[in-house]
Amino acid sequence: MMIGGIEHPSWCERRECTVDPHSGRGAHASRPVVVGPEPRSGLTMRARLVQPPAGGPEVEVSFPGGQPAGVVLGAECARALGWVLLSLGREAERSAPPLARPTA
Numbered sequence: 001m002m003i004g005g006i007e008h009p010s011w012c013e014r015r016e017c018t019v020d021p022h023s024g025r026g027a028h029a030s031r032p033v034v035v036g037p038e039p040r041s042g043l044t045m046r047a048r049l050v051q052p053p054a055g056g057p058e059v060e061v062s063f064p065g066g067q068p069a070g071v072v073l074g075a076e077c078a079r080a081l082g083w084v085l086l087s088l089g090r091e092a093e094r095s096a097p098p099l100a101r102p103t104a
């Protein structure tokens, strides 16, 4: 979708997008999916697609409450995070430019 001279991927959420139409810097970003808080640790995880203007999409995982050295997840949280990462990874592959796609 072309807006203000910038071509945004279909998944780009304008409120999250930081691409500057003048400098071309920044990154497209999807709406973040939040998993958690994990019942025992209270850990919250956030995942989204990001894509610099000259690159392919990637999956960004962040920890809003601070990045832990390790993560222990209960079954429900592990399955939720796994599903989110699988979905975002598939979307990143689907919308990658042809040269950035894995050949296998």
Ligand SMILES: [Zn+2]
Pocket (backbone or CB within 6 Å): 007, 008, 009, 012, 013, 014, 017, 018, 019, 027, 028, 029
């Ligand atoms: Zn965008």
